[in-house]
Amino acid sequence: MQTENWIEIEHKYYLQTAKRFPVVLERGEGTIVWDSDGKQYLDFVGGIAVTSLGHANPIIVEALTRQAQKLITVSNLYYTVPQLKLAKLLCESSGMDKAFFCNSGAEAVEGLIKLARKWGKVKRDGAYEIIVADDAFHGRTLATVAASANELYRAPFTPLPEGFVRVPYNDVEAIKAATTGKTVAVLLEPLQGEGGVNVPDDDYLPAVRSWCDEAGILLLLDEVQTGAGRTGKMFCFQHYGIEPDALAVAKALAGGVAIGAFLTKDSAALLGPGEHGTTFGGNALACEVGYSVLKYMIDNDLPAQVTKRGEHLERRLISLANRQPMVTEVRGKGLIWAIELDRPASEAAVNRCLEEGLLINGVKPTALRFVPPFTVSEEELDRAVDIVERVLREISEEK
Numbered sequence: 001m002q003t004e005n006w007i008e009i010e011h012k013y014y015l016q017t018a019k020r021f022p023v024v025l026e027r028g029e030g031t032i033v034w035d036s037d038g039k040q041y042l043d044f045v046g047g048i049a050v051t052s053l054g055h056a057n058p059i060i061v062e063a064l065t066r067q068a069q070k071l072i073t074v075s076n077l078y079y080t081v082p083q084l085k086l087a088k089l090l091c092e093s094s095g096m097d098k099a100f101f102c103n104s105g106a107e108a109v110e111g112l113i114k115l116a117r118k119w120g121k122v123k124r125d126g127a128y129e130i131i132v133a134d135d136a137f138h139g140r141t142l143a144t145v146a147a148s149a150n151e152l153y154r155a156p157f158t159p160l161p162e163g164f165v166r167v168p169y170n171d172v173e174a175i176k177a178a179t180t181g182k183t184v185a186v187l188l189e190p191l192q193g194e195g196g197v198n199v200p201d202d203d204y205l206p207a208v209r210s211w212c213d214e215a216g217i218l219l220l221l222d223e224v225q226t227g228a229g230r231t232g233k234m235f236c237f238q239h240y241g242i243e244p245d246a247l248a249v250a251k252a253l254a255g256g257v258a259i260g261a262f263l264t265k266d267s268a269a270l271l272g273p274g275e276h277g278t279t280f281g282g283n284a285l286a287c288e289v290g291y292s293v294l295k296y297m298i299d300n301d302l303p304a305q306v307t308k309r310g311e312h313l314e315r316r317l318i319s320l321a322n323r324q325p326m327v328t329e330v331r332g333k334g335l336i337w338a339i340e341l342d343r344p345a346s347e348a349a350v351n352r353c354l355e356e357g358l359l360i361n362g363v364k365p366t367a368l369r370f371v372p373p374f375t376v377s378e379e380e381l382d383r384a385v386d387i388v389e390r391v392l393r394e395i396s397e398e399k
């Protein structure tokens with residue numbers, strides 16, 4: 001069937017919440033995807049920071065087929081080995097004590113919010129307010145939308161769950177000023193993804209950690225986008241010599257198969273029997289894939305490779321910025337980067353990159369985001385930056 005027909009079918013039968021590009025993607029391998037006309041693209045969107053090991057990685061294909069032939073889902077009424085192997089490996093690689101599995105990032109953050117509410121009831125006299133940040137993104141459920149900053153995601157759905165207090169990001173004094181007897185936790189992304197790839201100062205998270213200790217409140221980290229190796233450590237907080245009380249992880253964890261998890265210290269793990277649950281969360285199929293991906297990352301020190309490739313991408317982006325005055329800032333860590341533009345040209349740039357065979361994400365009207373797989377080659381990084389450079393030159397010359 002023609003691309004146009006599928007686009008028509010989408011318009012007729014699919015709820016129109018996604019603004020899609022006019023391509024039907026059919027298959028992928030590594031950093032490359034092909035559309036239904038056989039055109040090839042470099043994929044620097046990666047399912048939005050999800051395809052950590054690239055497309056059609058044999059590690060994932062093998063884990064999926066092996067586990068699908070044995071057991072997919074049996075509920076959490078019974079023990080299954082993949083879930084417990086993955087729980088152990090995640091706790092060992094994060095320093096947390098307990099894991100809980102779900103199916104998405106939003107559900108994982110929702111779990112953190114429930115954990116904090118329960119902890120507040122038991123340990124802090126019913127305190128329930130959670131301090132969150134400007135430009136934060138935590139998901140699309142009602143509570144995570146309430147925790148997120150974007151008004152477009154919030155306004156149509158009021159009244160939202162209450163108990164979220166917003167402060168500027170990267171400003172510990174604002175957190176101190178917002179802390180009251182009702183405060184139970186601070187919830188932050190250690191590096192903001194959807195907000196535009198915002199990297200805080202090196203002393204921000206350590207200062208927030210100290211404040212949470214002093215005030216007797218929890219530090220919750222949303223590592224849905226940064227966790228499982230994306231920033232060059234298994235978890236982003238590990239760059240800063242601190243630990244949260246609990247964290248959420250999802251996107252890169254199973255390399256493209258839907259999974260989410262929250263991990264918590266025993267001291268915060270007050271959810272008891274029956275107080276939280278899930279049908280699909282922790283199923284054997286997703287967990288076997290998650291385990292295989294995480295084990296591969298650890299055995300092959302993929303975070304070190306992410307750091308190395310990330311340094312190459314950073315150098316290339318900085319030299320692009322030096323040649324192209326439209327680029328006013330380069331920011332990121334590991335393999336999550338953004339370039340800031342001096343004008344709202346990201347949509348035009350993304351469309352032209354698509355024509356030129358590069359999938360890239362306009363994370364803001366003025367910023368482009370690069371989140372390639374951890375397995376990306378230096379040659380692929382070069383090709384992608386070359387395309388972006390060509391496209392920005394065209395746009396700047398038209399003005």
Ligand SMILES: *Cc1c(COP(=O)(O)O)cnc(C)c1O
Binds near residue numbers: 107
């Ligand atoms: C993507 C994302 C989420 C939501 O994840 P979903 O799987 O889309 O529910 C939550 N927090 C952060 C930081 C994210 O990047």
